[in-house]
Amino acid sequence: MTRPCRSVLYIPAANARAMDKARSLPADAIIFDLEDAVTPAEKPAxxxxxxxxxxxxxxxxxxxxxxxxxxxxxxADDARAFATGADAVLVPKASRPEDLDEVAALIPDTPLWAMLETAAGMLNAAQIAAHPRLQGMVMGTNDLAKELNARFRADRLPMMAGLGLCLLAARAHGRIIVDGVFNAFKDDEGLRAECEQGRDMGFDGKTLIHPAQLAIANAVFGPSEAEIDLARRQISAHEQAAAQGLGVAVLDGRIVENLHVVTARATLAKAEAIAKMTA
Structure with a gap:
């Protein structure tokens, strides 16, 4: 089971206090941002x-x-500076696999992640996801909306095609993929709704801009007690049916096939990984 990425918090790399505080926050992952969150004058420091x-x-x-x-x-100096010392390097505005090649040439071993935030990136998502050094993908929905000239809608309908293409690419190549940010960090109801939408679409987690958003993202993208209980009962029912020579089981009036058991085992593995990480 890949380590959980329910909550992926952006932290400005120019803010020493925020970076120190992040060590105690309940985030599954942290994106230390040298790009948009840092002014040109501050970037070298x-x-x-x-x-x-x-x-x-x-x-x-x-x-x-x-x-x-x-x-x-x-x-280039950023890439060389973090060829070691970080778990991954995130390439901004990855629009083609060659964008990853250029960074990979500067970083021999560190895994790469790709920001998908351009129209070209959406159209080339499958080729980007297939890159041998790629570990994860991050949706940059603010930049994507700007490129599309899309209007804000709570249902994010204008971005569904791009989000879907990237999800398909990530799943086809076994990559982690996390949803874009929700800008209104004081709107808990809106955040929860967008997290639930992303979870139901298939995202592994959500990128966040404020620590106050962590609890909701962790709750939504983590298995609930009811889901864990159902997973256990599905596995048990299927094992009992197999012992009786039956190909499928019935639980709560629904058929349980092997594909459901695969999903159930993944749910339990994710719950176990979260428990170990938060212990």
């Missing part, structure tokens, strides 16, 4: 500050560094 912060213990949290694009004055 933020790189040094982040390197110092990553020498600290972040527990089981996945530590991802979002570098600046290689077409900027800072991207």
């Amino acid at each position: 933020a790189r040094v500050l982040l390197a110092q912060a990553l020498q600290q213990d972040y527990g089981g949290r996945l530590r991802i560094v979002r570098i600046n694009g290689l077409d900027s004055a800072w991207g």
Whole structure:
């Protein structure tokens, strides 16, 4: 089971206090942001500050560094600085697999993640997801909406095609994929609704802009007690049916086939991984 990524919190790499506080926050993963969250004047100093912060213990949290694009004055130095010391490097505005090749050439071993936030990135999602160094994908829904000239809608209908293409690509190649941010960090009801939509679509988790959003994302993207109980009963019912020479079982008036058991075992594995990480 891949480590959980229910909650993926952006932290500005220029903010030493925020990076220190993140060590105690209940986030599954942290994106230390050298790109959008840092002004041009601060970028060189933020790189040094982040390197110092990553020498600290972040527990089981996945530590991802979002570098600046290689077409900027800072991207190549960012990549070289975090060839080691982070769990992954996040490539912004990945629009084609060659964008990952260029970063991979500067970073021999560290896994890569890709920001999918351009129209070209949506159309090339399958080729990006197939990249041998790729571990995860992050939806950049704010930039995508800007590129599409889309209007805000609570149901995110204008972005469904792009979100769906990226999900298909991630699942076809076994990559982690996390949903974009919800900007209104004081709107708990809206956040919960968008998390539930992303979960139901198939995302592994959600990127977040404020620690106040962590509890909702963790709850929505983690298995509930009812789901854990159902998973256990499905496995038990299927095993009992198999012992009787039956190909399928019936539980609560529904057929339980092998595909349901696979999903049930994944649910239990995720719950176990979350329990270990939060112990």
